Amino acid sequence: MAFYAGRYGHSSAQEWERRLAAGEISRHGVPLRADAVLADGDQLVWRRPPWPESAVPAHWDVIHDDGDLLVIDKPSGLPVLPAGGFLEHTVLRLLERRHGGDPAGVPRPVHRLGRFTSGLLVCARRPATRAWLSAQLRESTGSLACDGGGPPPCRKLYRALLEPGRLALPTGESLLITTAIGRRLHPPLGVIWCAAEAGDPAALPARSRLTLLESGSEADLVEVAIVSGRPHQIRIHCAAIGAPLRGDPLYLPGGRARPGGLPGEGGYRLQARWLRLQPPDGSVLELEAPPAEGLAMAVEPQGG
Incomplete structure (x- = not known):
């Protein structure tokens, strides 16, 4: 949790803990359910759940x-x-x-x-x-266009x-x-x-x-x-x-x-x-x- 909270400050440590408990974070393809010590070479993936996107003008x-x-x-x-x-x-x-x-x-x-x-x-x-x-x-x-060049x-x-x-x-x-x-x-x-x-x-x-x-x-x-x-x-x-x-x-x-x-x-x-x-x-x-x-x-x- 220290790694995620320190690297991705858009979310609090408590929010990352909730995501971990929900099985959204995996190490080497295996979902983690509790905090753990990381080692060099560990591959972490956060599988973000779907979210509703705000409406936008979809025409041009x-x-x-x-x-x-x-x-x-x-x-x-x-x-x-x-x-x-x-x-x-x-x-x-x-x-x-x-x-x-x-x-x-x-x-x-x-x-x-x-x-x-x-x-x-x-x-x-x-x-x-x-x-x-x-x-x-x-x-x-x-x-140099802005300075009068060609x-x-x-x-x-x-x-x-x-x-x-x-x-x-x-x-x-x-x-x-x-x-x-x-x-x-x-x-x-x-x-x-x-x-x-x-x-x-x-x-x-x-x-x-x-x-x-x-x-x-x-x-x-x-x-x-x-x-x-x-x-x-x-x-x-x-x-x-x-x-x-x-x-x-x-x-x-x-x-x-x-x-x-x-x-x-x-x-x-x-x-x-x-x-x-x-x-x-x-x-x-x-x-x-x-x-x-x-x-x-x-x-x-x-x-x-």
């Missing part, structure tokens, strides 16, 4: 489908991959059920979007396509609503954010992604360019171009400059995480709005999702 619009590459407009509230209490109610499982009999194969997500981030999600049927897409996403991390093979634009009046930025002006992202101690998760502490050798470099589109009394509408793809990058970067996403229950001004807050909690508005990819044939594919509710400008700029 298809933005692009060429028989291999599939890009969907993911709704807010729908997880992409199994995690955080969701297994069947995810994009991955829905794709497997809907396309299980397709001769071309099942389209699978190439990247993640947060559960409450809506917008463009890229999937692909062929492993080779998923490989080049993953490579483009990795290569874009080292691109166009990267992959470019992503997001829109978000921020807490009003926090940005010392004229409408239409941009700000480059280079706050590194790292892990910090956090109850009850143990560690969580935040703005990195100064001098953290494991911190990940990250770059975003934020543009203020409109200011309002209820929220500021911004567009964010990300070059790196770090965990919760936009949420952390906006909080790091003192302007958290409006309604974000996790990240505080400065980029630290609120004690007790969880990454999967909603309340904020963030959309993956526009994407440029460069397929292997050298062409350029530009895709755009319709503006989500609350994330459209009063007058849209020409060209999106």
Whole structure:
């Protein structure tokens, strides 16, 4: 019990004891009924009982489908991959059920979007396509696009609503954010992604360019171009400059995480709005999702 309670702090020692007594934990395939001393090489398995999953929006619009590459407009509230209490109610499982009999194969997500981030999600049927897409996403991390360099093979634009009046930025002006992202101690998760502490050798470099589109009394509408793809990058970067996403229950001004807050909690508005990819044939594919509710400008700029 000391092992489980120490390693998986989301549950108390008493809860792990109850699971042990119920026969949910086995060692080398044999269910244990009482606490025991572990030895090097022991193989432990916790067989988690079934649980009811929360209802999610299980629909989406298809933005692009060429028989291999599939890009969907993911709704807010729908997880992409199994995690955080969701297994069947995810994009991955829905794709497997809907396309299980397709001769071309099942389209699978190439990247993640947060559960409450809506917008463009890229999937692909062929492993080779998923490989080049993953490579483009990795290569874009080292691109100089946000610093005025040449166009990267992959470019992503997001829109978000921020807490009003926090940005010392004229409408239409941009700000480059280079706050590194790292892990910090956090109850009850143990560690969580935040703005990195100064001098953290494991911190990940990250770059975003934020543009203020409109200011309002209820929220500021911004567009964010990300070059790196770090965990919760936009949420952390906006909080790091003192302007958290409006309604974000996790990240505080400065980029630290609120004690007790969880990454999967909603309340904020963030959309993956526009994407440029460069397929292997050298062409350029530009895709755009319709503006989500609350994330459209009063007058849209020409060209999106």
